[in-house]
Amino acid sequence: MMHSLFTFLLVHLLAWLCQYAHGSKIIHGKKVPDGMMPYMVSLQNNNNAHVCGGFLISEEFVLTAAHCDNATHVVLGTHNLKKVDNNARKQSVMKCKYPSYHESPKFGFDIMLLKLSQKVSLNKKVNLIRLSENQNLKDNQKCRVAGWGSTKTKTKDQVVELQVVDIPIINRKVCDKEWQKSNVKLPENVICAGGYKTKSGFCQGDSGGPLVCGGMAVGIVSFNFRKDCKYPNLPNIYTEIKTYVPWIKETLKKKQCV
Known part of the structure; x- marks a missing residue:
């Protein structure tokens, strides 16, 4: 007891x-209606589970929060996480945390760039903001x-x-x-x-x-x-x-x- x-x-x-x-x-x-927010990206872990969001800012980079460092790959081109197929690009990433970030967002500098393993082709489902x-x-x-x-x-x-x-x-x-x-x-x-x-x-x-x-x-x-x-x-x-x-x-x- x-x-x-x-x-x-x-x-x-x-x-x-x-x-x-x-x-x-x-x-x-x-x-979100289909066709809107094509810049949204799902950050996922080794179990293909969603852990964070992100957004596409170039054909090679996603912007997200530095504390989302448990992500191993991203999924682009879908609003429905059960529909991750050939039309939903899945890519591994290289993490670029802002140099001043330290352990917790409470200290600020909570920003990170993810470099995609391959350059993406922009279309109606995958686009920039x-x-x-x-x-x-x-x-x-x-x-x-x-x-x-x-x-x-x-x-x-x-x-x-x-x-x-x-x-x-x-x-x-x-x-x-x-x-x-x-x-x-x-x-x-x-x-x-x-x-x-x-x-x-x-x-x-x-x-x-x-x-x-x-x-x-x-x-x-x-x-x-x-x-x-x-x-x-x-x-x-x-x-x-x-x-x-x-x-x-x-x-x-x-x-x-x-």
């Missing part, structure tokens, strides 16, 4: 200490985030078809203040959107997917608070892409990690 009590207390203590939870599943979203280099986001601006996975907190169930949801941009000062109430200081170069004063956002498994505003990728799904996706609670956190555009361009030009 004492062992069970100790285990119970330990589990709850760890849950309390775990302030940061990698982003995962779309909450209160809807199915532009990166925002200087877009100034406005408070409450409507953007969207997409991904695969379940729609409930703390479950391993995943949806098969790509989901998307509209979310608002949240003022950075407001975001910092809300997170500081839980004794968390956010890293620099992040965007806050969704999860706060709304029932929509991401959850564990959508990590690496794009925050899309005005048709361009402005952010990358990074983390939320304590794996709690029963929104509203604290704002969701995204890596701000425009800060890293010089590094991205240099890597794409050299076609190798820099």
Whole structure:
């Protein structure tokens, strides 16, 4: 009985200490129509299980979150993860983490490029998304985030078809203040959107997917608070892409990690 009590207390203590939870599943979203978002990519592990999202930014590179380092390959060209055939390109990847990233997204720099094993041919199902280099986001601006996975907190169930949801941009000062109430200081170069004063956002498994505003990728799904996706609670956190555009361009030009 004492062992069970100790285990119970330990589990709850760890849950309390775990302030940061990698982003995962779309909450209160809807199915993405075929032909839309052809830039979306599924990052998978050795068991061919979806672990993270990503997005195609060139014929040779996918952009995602640095903490998605357990992925071994990617699947392009399908919104339905049960329909991974010859029309859905499956490729191994070389991982190029941003050099300053260290172990956890809570320290920032949560961005990674994946170099595909083969150059892809662009078509209606496989295409690129532009990166925002200087877009100034406005408070409450409507953007969207997409991904695969379940729609409930703390479950391993995943949806098969790509989901998307509209979310608002949240003022950075407001975001910092809300997170500081839980004794968390956010890293620099992040965007806050969704999860706060709304029932929509991401959850564990959508990590690496794009925050899309005005048709361009402005952010990358990074983390939320304590794996709690029963929104509203604290704002969701995204890596701000425009800060890293010089590094991205240099890597794409050299076609190798820099």
